[in-house]
Amino acid sequence: MTHNALSPGIVPGRLQAQDYEENFADLHEPLDDHEALVAADRCYFCHDAPCITACPTDIDIPLFIRQIATGTPEAAAETILGQNILGGMCARVCPTETLCEEVCVREVAEGKPVLIGQLQRYATDTLMAAGKHPFKRAEPTGKRIAVVGAGPAGLSCAHRLAMHGHDVALYDGREKPGGLNEYGIAAYKTVGGFAQAEVDWLLQIGGIKVETGKRLGRELTLDALRDQYDAVFLGVGLGGVNALGLEAEDKDGIADAVDFIAELRQASDLSALPVGRDVVVIGGGMTAVDAAVQSKLLGALNVSLVYRRGRDRMNASVFEQDLAASKGVRIITNATPVAIHGNGAVREVEFEYTDDTLAPTGERFRLPADQLFKAIGQALDAEGLPELDGRKIAVTGAGRTSVDRVWAGGDCAAGGDDLTVTAVAEGRDAAEDIHASLVS
Amino acid sequence: MADLTSNFIGIKSPNPFWLASAPPTDKEYNVRRAFEAGWGGVVWKTLGEEGPPIVNVNGPRYGAIWGADRRLLGLNNIELITDRPLQTNLDEMTRVKKDYPDRAIIASLMVPVEEESWKAILEKVAATGCDGVELNFGCPHGMSERGMGSAVGQVPEYVQQVAEWCKKHTDLPVIVKLTPNITDIRKPAQAAKDGGADAVSLINTINSITGVDLDIFAPEPTIDGKGAHGGYCGPAVKPIALNMVAEIARTPDLQGLPISGIGGVTTWKDAAEFMALGAGNVQVCTAAMTYGFKIVQEMISGLSHYMDEKGFTSVDQLVGRAVPNLSDWQHLNLNYVTKARIDQDACINCGRCYAACEDTSHQAISMSEDRVFEVIDEECVACNLCVNVCPVEDCITMERLAPGEVDKRTGKVVEEEYANWTMHPNNPGACAAE
Numbered sequence A: 001m002t003h004n005a006l007s008p009g010i011v012p013g014r015l016q017a018q019d020y021e022e023n024f025a026d027l028h029e030p031l032d033d034h035e036a037l038v039a040a041d042r043c044y045f046c047h048d049a050p051c052i053t054a055c056p057t058d059i060d061i062p063l064f065i066r067q068i069a070t071g072t073p074e075a076a077a078e079t080i081l082g083q084n085i086l087g088g089m090c091a092r093v094c095p096t097e098t099l100c101e102e103v104c105v106r107e108v109a110e111g112k113p114v115l116i117g118q119l120q121r122y123a124t125d126t127l128m129a130a131g132k133h134p135f136k137r138a139e140p141t142g143k144r145i146a147v148v149g150a151g152p153a154g155l156s157c158a159h160r161l162a163m164h165g166h167d168v169a170l171y172d173g174r175e176k177p178g179g180l181n182e183y184g185i186a187a188y189k190t191v192g193g194f195a196q197a198e199v200d201w202l203l204q205i206g207g208i209k210v211e212t213g214k215r216l217g218r219e220l221t222l223d224a225l226r227d228q229y230d231a232v233f234l235g236v237g238l239g240g241v242n243a244l245g246l247e248a249e250d251k252d253g254i255a256d257a258v259d260f261i262a263e264l265r266q267a268s269d270l271s272a273l274p275v276g277r278d279v280v281v282i283g284g285g286m287t288a289v290d291a292a293v294q295s296k297l298l299g300a301l302n303v304s305l306v307y308r309r310g311r312d313r314m315n316a317s318v319f320e321q322d323l324a325a326s327k328g329v330r331i332i333t334n335a336t337p338v339a340i341h342g343n344g345a346v347r348e349v350e351f352e353y354t355d356d357t358l359a360p361t362g363e364r365f366r367l368p369a370d371q372l373f374k375a376i377g378q379a380l381d382a383e384g385l386p387e388l389d390g391r392k393i394a395v396t397g398a399g400r401t402s403v404d405r406v407w408a409g410g411d412c413a414a415g416g417d418d419l420t421v422t423a424v425a426e427g428r429d430a431a432e433d434i435h436a437s438l439v440s
Numbered sequence B: 001m002a003d004l005t006s007n008f009i010g011i012k013s014p015n016p017f018w019l020a021s022a023p024p025t026d027k028e029y030n031v032r033r034a035f036e037a038g039w040g041g042v043v044w045k046t047l048g049e050e051g052p053p054i055v056n057v058n059g060p061r062y063g064a065i066w067g068a069d070r071r072l073l074g075l076n077n078i079e080l081i082t083d084r085p086l087q088t089n090l091d092e093m094t095r096v097k098k099d100y101p102d103r104a105i106i107a108s109l110m111v112p113v114e115e116e117s118w119k120a121i122l123e124k125v126a127a128t129g130c131d132g133v134e135l136n137f138g139c140p141h142g143m144s145e146r147g148m149g150s151a152v153g154q155v156p157e158y159v160q161q162v163a164e165w166c167k168k169h170t171d172l173p174v175i176v177k178l179t180p181n182i183t184d185i186r187k188p189a190q191a192a193k194d195g196g197a198d199a200v201s202l203i204n205t206i207n208s209i210t211g212v213d214l215d216i217f218a219p220e221p222t223i224d225g226k227g228a229h230g231g232y233c234g235p236a237v238k239p240i241a242l243n244m245v246a247e248i249a250r251t252p253d254l255q256g257l258p259i260s261g262i263g264g265v266t267t268w269k270d271a272a273e274f275m276a277l278g279a280g281n282v283q284v285c286t287a288a289m290t291y292g293f294k295i296v297q298e299m300i301s302g303l304s305h306y307m308d309e310k311g312f313t314s315v316d317q318l319v320g321r322a323v324p325n326l327s328d329w330q331h332l333n334l335n336y337v338t339k340a341r342i343d344q345d346a347c348i349n350c351g352r353c354y355a356a357c358e359d360t361s362h363q364a365i366s367m368s369e370d371r372v373f374e375v376i377d378e379e380c381v382a383c384n385l386c387v388n389v390c391p392v393e394d395c396i397t398m399e400r401l402a403p404g405e406v407d408k409r410t411g412k413v414v415e416e417e418y419a420n421w422t423m424h425p426n427n428p429g430a431c432a433a434e
C-alpha cells in the first residue's frame, strides 16, 4: 500500500525513499578544513571573552579557536573536552544563538557571530575521527560511586569521577545509555549514530561500568545505593510528561511528543514510521518545535504548533522558530486548547485565543487533526527522591541534595536551564564536589 | 603532552617561550601576570645607567600595518629603554625571581660604551638573582642617536669589546642581542662570539616608517606634525629574522653559538620554525602586545602536540634540524621538475591564478568559457606564483614529474640524477659531475 502527503490518517511512507534521507540529513554540514580556517580567522581572541562567560561549561573559546587557526584541531578538542566532555554533542545541539554566539562581539557589532558551535564540532570531530581519548585516569582511590541516569548529566559526572580515579557504576532505566542525546534530540542535529559513538568514546576513560535496564524505584532504591556506594549522583532527567487536563485526552491519535521523538530516534527505517496528515503540536519549547518539524519532515501535509502565550515567551529560540517556519510549520500563538473532538480517534482540536495574561478572549477556532502531540513540559518521574524544590530535586552548591552523600544534577535538579550543556556542567561540578568530599 | 623543558646556555625554563625585552616585561606587575599565564622566562625591559630616568615621547609611540579584517601584521615603535628608575627595576626583578625560581629572568642592558659603565651595572643586576644578561645592541631609534643600541650593534669591534668587558665583570651568561639593521648579520655574530658571549639573540627591530599622513605630509606615528623612523616588528618581520638566524646557524665559524630566536613569533609554528633553523629558544614581543599573555597557551599546546606527533621527547631534538637542508642556490637540484596542478573540486573559479600567470608570468594557465582553469604543462615553469595567490589552501599543488617522464615545456626526459648549476653546461665555470 502506498501513501502520499494527502493520505488521511496516521500512515507510514508518505514520501519517496530519498526524501527521508534528504530531510533528515545534517542540519549544518560539517565545516571542511578551509571553511574552518576562514571561520577561525574571524575570532578576535578577546580578553576575558564574553563568549566564555556565556558558555555554561566555560569552554575557553578564543583559545580553542586559535588552536584551530594554528592547525592543531586536536589541541583545540582537548581545550573543549577538558571543560565539557560532551563537547561533540553540545557543538551540535546547543542553542548557540542564545548562548556563546549571542554575545560574541562580532554578533553584537556586525550581526555575524564567529561560528563557535560549528568550529567546536570541527575540532571534536577531528579528535574522535583520530580515535583518540586524551584523558587518563588518576591512581585508583578505591572509592565507589553510583551514578543514576546515563544522560548528559550522568555521563559527564561519571567521566570526571573516573578521571579522578574513582570506580563508577552508571545505571540507567532505558535500554541504551545517552539519555535524551539518544532518545530526544532532533534527528537532524545528531546524525549517523553520533550519540552512541560519543558514549563509547567517553567510556574509553575506563572505570565506568554501565548497567542499563536498571531503574531507580524498580530494581534500585536510593537507600540501597547509599549503603553500597560511597556517594550517589542522580541524573534521572525528567521522564514524566505534563497532561493538558482536557477530557478525551486518551483518544487515539494523541501522544506525548517525547514518545514520538524517541520512537523516531530509534527507528531504523523512517519510511515505516507513521505520521498524520494534519498534525497539531501543543507547546512552545524545543520539544514542541522538534515534534512539529520532524512530523513535517516525515511527510505530514499540515503541521500547526500552537502555543498559549506570545512568540516572545516561547522557550524555543528565534532560530528554532525560524527553522520550524522554514520547514512549513505554522506557528499559532496566544491560543489554548479547550476541547478535543472526534469519535474514538481525534479529528479536531478546539482552541480559544488568550490575551497576554492568559485570560480567554471567548474567540474560538478548530484545527483539523488526525494526530495531536502534547509538548507542554516534562516532569520528574521517580519515587523515594531527596526533598524537592517545586517540581525538581532541591540542591545547594554543586548539586548537594537534602540527603547526605547524594548529589543531583541536570534536568532533574532545580535551577539552570534544561539544556544538554547545562546538564554537562552540573554533572561535572557535582563530580568535583563528590571528589573533594571523598578525598578530604 | 611532550616535555617542553628548556635549557638555554644553562638557563632552565619550563618551556622555550620567553618574552622579549619590551613593554610586556617593563614591570613586576606585567611579569608576574606573564608567569601566571605560563611564559617560561622574560628578558626584562632594557635597563640603562643610573641617573635621571629616560624620557619617552608623550604622543603616539606606535605605527602599524594591517592585513584583512584589521589583523595586525607589523608594528613600529619609537619607544626608548625603560623610563623607570634603575633601582625600582632591580628591586622588582629581585622580588619576582624569588617568587618564581623555576622561570628565567634575564636583565637586558644598555649603557654607554665605557668599561666602567658596564662593570657598574653588571654588579647591580647580579645582585637581583637573575639568570643572565642580554646586551641590547639593537635599539634603532633614539638610543642610537646617543651612541648606544644599534650604533654599537652596527660596529663589530664595539660588539666584541663590550662582550669582553661583560664576560670579564660577571659570571652570568651573556647574550648579545643583534640588530638587523646591517648588511651581513654574521659579522656582529662573529664579534660577539670572539668577545666570549655565550649566545646571540636576534632580531631587534628593523628601521621603518609604517605610513605617511597624506593630509599633513608627516610620517606616522606623528607627533606634533613630525615623525621619526622607528623599529619594525611583528609577523611581517619573521621571514627576515628567520633568514638571519639561519645564516648564523649554518656558518661553519659560528657553529655551536647558541641562538635565541626573535622576530614575529606569533604561533607555536613560528616558534618551531625558528628552532628548526637553529634557535635554542624563542622570544616574543608583538604577539603578546597584540593578544595578551594568554597567547602562550596556544604556543605550549601546539608545540607539544607537534613534538608528540614527531616523537620528539625534548625540544633539543628539534633545534637545528632544518639547518643541514639550508643550501646555497647553486646547489639546488635542477633535475627536480614540478608542474602546478589545480584540484578542480577545490577550485572556486576566481581566476586569480590566471591573472597572475597570464599577466605577469608564463601564460601557463588556460581559462575556458565556463571559467575552468587548467595548467598548460607546455608553459608551466613551476614558479609557484599561482599557489601563492590562490585563496584556497591546497587547491593548487606542485607535483613532481617522475624520472623518465617528459617535461612538456622543455621536451626533455626528466633525469634521475641530481644535477646543479655548478655542473650545468650553460655555466661557464661548470665542472662535469664525476
Ligand SMILES: Cc1cc2nc3c(=O)[nH]c(=O)nc-3n(C[C@H](O)[C@H](O)[C@H](O)COP(=O)(O)OP(=O)(O)OC[C@H]3O[C@@H](n4cnc5c(N)ncnc54)[C@H](O)[C@@H]3O)c2cc1C
Pocket: A093, A094, A095, A148, A149, A150, A151, A152, A153, A154, A171, A172, A173, A174, A177, A178, A179, A180, A181, A184, A185, A186, A189, A214, A215, A216, A217, A235, A236, A237, A238, A239, A258, A261, A286, A287, A290, A381, A382, A409, A410, A411, A412, A417, A418, A419, A420, A421, A423
Ligand atoms: C525533544 C527534546 C529536544 C531537546 N533538544 C535540545 C537541544 O536541541 N539542545 C539542548 O541543549 N537541549 C535539548 N533538550 C534538552 C536536553 O535534552 C536535556 O536538557 C538534557 O538531556 C538533560 O540531561 P539529563 O542528563 O539531565 O537528563 P536526560 O537526558 O533526560 O537523561 C536522564 C537519564 O536518566 C534515565 N532515567 C530516568 N529515570 C530513571 C530512573 N528512575 N532510574 C534510572 N534511570 C533513569 C533516563 O533513561 C535517561 O537516560 C531537548 C529535550 C527534549 C525532550
Ligand SMILES: Cc1cc2nc3c(=O)[nH]c(=O)nc-3n(C[C@H](O)[C@H](O)[C@H](O)COP(=O)(O)O)c2cc1C
Pocket: B020, B021, B022, B023, B045, B046, B075, B076, B077, B079, B080, B081, B082, B108, B136, B138, B139, B177, B203, B204, B205, B232, B233, B234, B235, B237, B262, B263, B264, B265, B283, B284, B285, B286, B287
Ligand atoms: C614597543 C617596543 C619596545 C621595545 N623595547 C625594547 C627594549 O627596550 N630592548 C630590546 O632589547 N628590545 C626592545 N624591543 C624589541 C623586541 O624585544 C623584539 O626584539 C622585537 O620586537 C621583535 O620581536 P617581535 O616581532 O616578537 O615583536 C622593543 C619592541 C617594541 C615593540
Ligand code: SF4
Pocket: A042, A043, A044, A045, A046, A049, A050, A051, A052, A061, A062, A065, A103, A104, A105, A106, A114, A116
Ligand atoms: S566573543 Fe567572538 S570574537 Fe571574541 S573571543 Fe569569543 S568567539 Fe572570538
Ligand code: SF4
Pocket: none
Ligand atoms: S593602549 Fe592604553 S595607554 Fe595606550 S593609548 Fe590606549 S588606552 Fe592609552
Ligand code: SF4
Pocket: B342, B346, B347, B348, B349, B350, B351, B352, B353, B354, B373, B389, B390, B391, B392, B395, B396
Ligand atoms: S586561484 Fe585557485 S581558486 Fe581561483 S581559479 Fe585559480 S585555482 Fe581556482
